[in-house]
Amino acid sequence: MKKLSSICLGILLFLGAILLSCSSDPAEEGIFETYDFKIEKAESLEDQLEMLTKAMRRFHNFKVAEAQGYVQVSPLVPGMGFHYAKPEYVDEKFEILKPEILVYHPDENGVMQFVAAEYLIPVENCDPEGDYTPPSDGFIGDLDHWHLNCIAGGWTLHAWVGLENEDGVFAPFNPALQ
Template structure:
């Protein structure tokens, strides 16, 4: 079953990704934080299986439970393009354009998925990795094993490979499923 993305979402994603690909300048912050050191220590460990990888991702993205931390990390920049319109069973997509470099890095998802509660407070529900097809004609290796199935999304700047990871919100359809029935069909704050 294919999910049709509204034209507005397609235009926003396309413009955002196209802009990031045109801008070859790096937006890296050279300041080292305590969390960066924690993540670097985790990278040094040998990740032997999918469970280890998912634990690593969970630990390295814990800070994004706070939307303020996500904003400080670059996920709320490039307004008015962030966030995307609300996508049923996904939520709002907040993209960190600086991470759209064509490289899969477990601890650096390009997109964070949030759903507001009834009071409008954003709650992290999932992560999404996005690798432009122009940078990787084949689906990235991604996680160990055969469970992660990258989706070719032609609606993102001429095409991108995307992969959802449903954490912290559990997904009865699987951690890598494209949609999550536990995410409301519409914005609960409206």
Template sequence: MVSDYSGLSSQTTWELQQARAATARYRNIENAIKDGYSNINVVVENMGHHYMKSEYVDGAFDPRKPEILVYDPDEEGNFELVAVEYAVPLNLPRPEGFTGSADVWDGNAGFQLWLLHAWVWAYNPNGVFNPLNPNVHLHDEHN
């Protein structure tokens, strides 16, 4: 089950569907790597493993071009795409992002980026834009 988009405008839902369609090929992590996403060694419980395409970190928000893909390894160590994440340099104004006010951008001083998660590939009971997903549990034997 993917995230529940109830309560979001039809425009926001359409934008999330665009993000999902644009990243479908990255469900296979090898396709993401071939297209320039690289492991940035950010592994966070209730998020996952982060792969970034640095050339996309340019200050422009495009739902179809997430700067970061987030993967969760299953029990066998296979990486499953669970979320997309948007990143805009922190020295720029807070991005508008998705239509409406439901998205939650985090100004991350450590990475010097505005960050926004969208759980378009895995259900998040906390909401599609919440950065943490209690359903994502890293499997220690594969980290």
């Protein structure tokens, strides 16, 4: 009987996952899985931003971020939102489809809305007065400007792929969220 109920539970969870992930977009299929897109195909900044936008679609459902291990690491930051980090992603590598932080802002009903992916390259013993070299890795081109944020623990870079930012996709703050 116990084995039968485990099988039934497994079938129900499987069917629920199918219903939640009905989409022909590979970035949304199986919303509780991690996807490895082919970065080699990105030949321009626009290609990279399109891939990131598609990969982040699953995180428009806040519960997916929580289920994948993102945990709240900041209060509501004006001009940004709440920051949720995935600790095992925090390392010294820039991986476009594995942002260390996801940024959410509550809508008028308090529902968390995905607004940005954020990258964090840690700096040991970070000192705001220190003389550190910004990461050399990042997006194609020279529009991405890393910011030293010792409160966050190192170099940060926002990519506003969930909410348009009139100041630019890589600006640290979004005036729409002031």
